[in-house]
Amino acid sequence: MDKETGNGEEMNMNDEVVVEEMAEEVAEEATEVVIQETTAETEEEIITDAEEEKAAPIEKEPAKHQAGKGNIEEETPEEKGEFVLPGDLVGTSEEFTSRNGTYEDRGNIYAATTGTVNINNKNRSVSVIPLTNSPTILNLGDIVVGQVTNMRESVALVEIAGIKGKGERGIVGDINAAIHVSNVKDAYVKDLNYEFAAFDIVKAKVIDMRNLRLSTVGKELGVMKAYCTKCRTVLVKDNGNDKLKCPKCERTETRKLSSAYGTGIL
Numbered sequence: 156m157d158k159e160t161g162n163g164e165e166m167n168m169n170d171e172v173v174v175e176e177m178a179e180e181v182a183e184e185a186t187e188v189v190i191q192e193t194t195a196e197t198e199e200e201i202i203t204d205a206e207e208e209k210a211a212p213i214e215k216e217p218a219k220h221q222a223g224k225g226n227i228e229e230e231t232p233e234e235k236g237e238f239v240l241p242g243d244l245v246g247t248s249e250e251f252t253s254r255n256g257t258y259e260d261r262g263n264i265y266a267a268t269t270g271t272v273n274i275n276n277k278n279r280s281v282s283v284i285p286l287t288n289s290p291t292i293l294n295l296g297d298i299v300v301g302q303v304t305n306m307r308e309s310v311a312l313v314e315i316a317g318i319k320g321k322g323e324r325g326i327v328g329d330i331n332a333a334i335h336v337s338n339v340k341d342a343y344v345k346d347l348n349y350e351f352a353a354f355d356i357v358k359a360k361v362i363d364m365r366n367l368r369l370s371t372v373g374k375e376l377g378v379m380k381a382y383c384t385k386c387r388t389v390l391v392k393d394n395g396n397d398k399l400k401c402p403k404c405e406r407t408e409t410r411k412l413s414s415a416y417g418t419g420i421l
C-alpha cells in the first residue's frame with residue numbers, strides 16, 4: 156500500500172506535537188462526517204453481530220455513551236493496534252485504564268465501537284479510535300475493491316485497497332470495512348461462507364460511512380477473484396453455471412460473483 160502519498164507522509168512523522176495536531180484535525184473532520192452520515196440502526200446491528208460471535212460472556216450492555224466522538228484531542232497516539240468490532244477484547248484492567256471507545260467488565264476491557272485499538276504507553280490507557288476518525292477519503296456510494304480478511308458469522312471483513320475512478324487518491328493506511336449478511340445480494344443468504352471466503356478480492360459499494368459498511372447487491376458487484384480454500388489456486392468460472400472450479404484439485408465452490416469475475420476489470 157502506498158503510504159507516501161497525501162496524508163500518509165504526515166502520518167509517518169514521529170514528532171508528538173504534529174501527531175497531536177493531526178489527531179485534532181482528524182477528529183474535527185470525523186465529527187463533520189458523523190453529522191452527515193450517522194445511522195444509528197447499523198451501529199446496533201454491528202453490536203449484535205459482535206455479541207453473537209465473541210467467546211467471552213458479557214452481561215452488561217456495551218457502554219455506547221463511552222464511544223466518544225471528537226474527544227480524542229487529549230490522547231497521544233503511541234501504538235496503533237488492530238481493527239476491532241464492539242465487544243472484542245482489547246485488554247485487561249490490570250494492564251490498562253479503559254478510555255474512549257472502550258468499556259470495562261470484570262477486569263476485561265472491550266471495544267464499545269468499531270475502530271482501531273490505540274494504546275497510550277505513557278498513562279497505560281487503551282482506547283478505540285472510531286473508524287470515522289480515520290482520514291476520510293471515502294465517500295458514500297464509492298465503488299471500492301478490497302480483500303476479504305476475515306469471515307464472521309454475519310459479516311465479511313474487507314480491507315479496502317482502492318476506489319474506482321479515484322486511483323490517484325490512493326488509500327492511506329488500512330481501511331477496514333464490513334459486508335453484512337443482509338447486504339450481500341438481492342436474495343436470502345443462508346450461510347455467508349457460500350458467498351465469500353478469506354483472500355477473495357471483492358468489488359463493493361460504500362453504503363454506510365459511520366461503520367464503513369459495504370454492499371455487493373447488484374450484478375456487477377461481488378467477488379472478482381477467488382482462491383481455492385483447499386489449495387489456494389485461483390478459481391475459474393465454470394461455464395454454464397454460477398459455480399467456481401479449482402483447475403488444480405477440481406474442487407467446486409460458490410461465491411456471490413461479480414459479472415466481471417476473472418476479467419481483472421474494475
Ligand SMILES: [Zn+2]
Pocket residue numbers: 383384385386387388401402403404405406
Ligand atoms: Zn484447489
